[in-house]
Amino acid sequence: MSKRQRTLTEPFKIKMVEPLKITTEEYRIKRLAEAHNNPFLLRSNDVFIDLLTDSGTSAMSEHQWSAMMQGDESYAGATSWERLEKEVKDLTGMPYIMPTHQGRAAERILYGILGGKDKIFISNTHFDTTRANIEFTGAQAFDCLPEDAKDPEKELPFKGNLDLAETEKLIIKYGKENIGAVILTVTNNSAGGQPVSMQNAKDTRALCDKYGILFVLDACRIAENSYFIKHRESNFENKNYREIAQEMLMLGDAIIMSAKKDALVNMGGFLTLKDKKLAEQCTNLLIISEGFATYGGLSGRDMEAIAVGLREVFDGDYLNYRIKSTEYLGKHLNAIGVPTVKPFGGHAIYVDAKAFYSHIPQEQFPGQALVCDLYIKGGIRCCEIGSVMFGKHDENNHLIPAAFELVRLAIPRRVYTQSHIDYVIDIFEELTEEKEKSSGIKITYEPPFLRHFTAHFERL
Numbered sequence: 025m026s027k028r029q030r031t032l033t034e035p036f037k038i039k040m041v042e043p044l045k046i047t048t049e050e051y052r053i054k055r056l057a058e059a060h061n062n063p064f065l066l067r068s069n070d071v072f073i074d075l076l077t078d079s080g081t082s083a084m085s086e087h088q089w090s091a092m093m094q095g096d097e098s099y100a101g102a103t104s105w106e107r108l109e110k111e112v113k114d115l116t117g118m119p120y121i122m123p124t125h126q127g128r129a130a131e132r133i134l135y136g137i138l139g140g141k142d143k144i145f146i147s148n149t150h151f152d153t154t155r156a157n158i159e160f161t162g163a164q165a166f167d168c169l170p171e172d173a174k175d176p177e178k179e180l181p182f183k184g185n186l187d188l189a190e191t192e193k194l195i196i197k198y199g200k201e202n203i204g205a206v207i208l209t210v211t212n213n214s215a216g217g218q219p220v221s222m223q224n225a226k227d228t229r230a231l232c233d234k235y236g237i238l239f240v241l242d243a244c245r246i247a248e249n250s251y252f253i254k255h256r257e258s259n260f261e262n263k264n265y266r267e268i269a270q271e272m273l274m275l276g277d278a279i280i281m282s283a284k285k286d287a288l289v290n291m292g293g294f295l296t297l298k299d300k301k302l303a304e305q306c307t308n309l310l311i312i313s314e315g316f317a318t319y320g321g322l323s324g325r326d327m328e329a330i331a332v333g334l335r336e337v338f339d340g341d342y343l344n345y346r347i348k349s350t351e352y353l354g355k356h357l358n359a360i361g362v363p364t365v366k367p368f369g370g371h372a373i374y375v376d377a378k379a380f381y382s383h384i385p386q387e388q389f390p391g392q393a394l395v396c397d398l399y400i401k402g403g404i405r406c407c408e409i410g411s412v413m414f415g416k417h418d419e420n421n422h423l424i425p426a427a428f429e430l431v432r433l434a435i436p437r438r439v440y441t442q443s444h445i446d447y448v449i450d451i452f453e454e455l456t457e458e459k460e461k462s463s464g465i466k467i468t469y470e471p472p473f474l475r476h477f478t479a480h481f482e483r484l
């Protein structure tokens with residue numbers, strides 16, 4: 025018999041608990057029907073394990089909570105802002121820092137200025153709010169992922185990379201003056217939480233320099249990305265995680281960060297820029313829509329918590345536990361025959377719903393079916409990243425499906441213990457046994473943008 029491995033233990037203990045309500049399957053069937061089969065419309069109180077997102081769901085540390093007590097709530101020039109600004113400057117090397125209430129506010133400001141009709145944006149994969157903020161200006165957003173990264177089974181170290189050859193082709197096709205920006209999202213959330221290599225970031229910088237194009241880094245999971253670089257890319261084994269992040273961030277012309285991920289807070293974000301003129305334009309929009317330049321929609325206490333979180337997240341024990349615990353879920357799901365994107369991402373495991381529910385055609389949204397089944401069977405909430413989120417319609421109103429039909433099990437930072445994760449694996453095991461019973465789904469209502477948030481569905 026093989027030797028049992030040591031348990032992966034959380035590098036923290038619990039000081040305050042948040043009770044979870046245990047519900048029955050019968051109860052959950054009713055709640056899901058009321059929510060039109062869309063878990064975004066459920067009440068969180070009716071959810072047992074919430075894997076909807078890793079965004080804004082972190083448990084803060086005692087250091088963050090105590091820093092919050094020192095929040096300076098002055099309208100202008102708050103000491104909390106000075107603290108955050110210093111921390112972000114040190115991390116990014118950028119001269120102009122703007123606080124925003126979350127990542128998409130920074131996106132709206134930056135892409136609102138860079139975008140517009142006839143503009144083109146190119147990214148390894150645009151996250152949904154990134155794409156929406158770009159398309160909302162009338163611009164077009166192209167995803168450029170290397171061909172072999174599109175195979176969910178293929179084990180490659182940096183499947184989040186930008187395809188530089190394809191990017192260059194697009195630049196030439198549309199003309200460099202029409203490219204709003206090239207955006208590198210690290211890690212690449214919509215493509216399975218896969219990392220981007222330092223080499224790819226450097227090559228992206230060089231390509232942008234060649235054509236005089238602005239290079240934006242979406243850095244909301246930069247610490248997790250640094251973990252993968254240290255352990256997968258040569259010449260980084262002796263650098264610490266923060267140094268690796270600094271090296272990558274300094275390559276950009278602009279950085280957008282949703283602090284709700286790797287800054288370990290519940291709300292916040294920022295935009296940083298190298299260019300003074302662009303920073304002035306952004307500051308004007310920031311003041312009109314978010315708040316004065318030294319708080320941008322954040323309380324002083326929020327800024328304190330971000331400043332502390334941005335340090336804590338690079339702690340080696342934390343990052344090791346974080347990535348290994350995600351891997352634990354992935355490995356055990358694979359072991360019971362649940363297909364996932366490989367290698368495992370940093371913040372989430374992406375189940376290949378098309379392969380898991382191979383009897384449900386893409387037009388009937390196998391991912392959404394699995395999301396609903398996970399809630400009914402186990403009170404687990406998660407989100408579809410497939411044709412509900414990214415599918416389009418052709419002129420005959422037929423579905424143009426997304427490249428993948430994934431279900432994302434996003435893991436909140438420092439919130440669930442291994443027994444919660446084991447429970448998720450148990451529920452998958454039960455679903456595996458009765459796969460054939462599951463049926464497809466149709467959309468009965470959808471809004472024009474970001475339909476997955478508010479759409480209504482019916483079981484076929």
Ligand code: F0G
Pocket residue numbers: 076077078079126127128129151153154209213242244282283284292293434
């Ligand atoms: N960029 C990426 C790569 C993201 O994952 C997100 C949010 C944003 C930008 C927007 O940031 O939510 O602070 O406005 N992702 C969340 C998720 C919502 O569940 O993956 P935000």
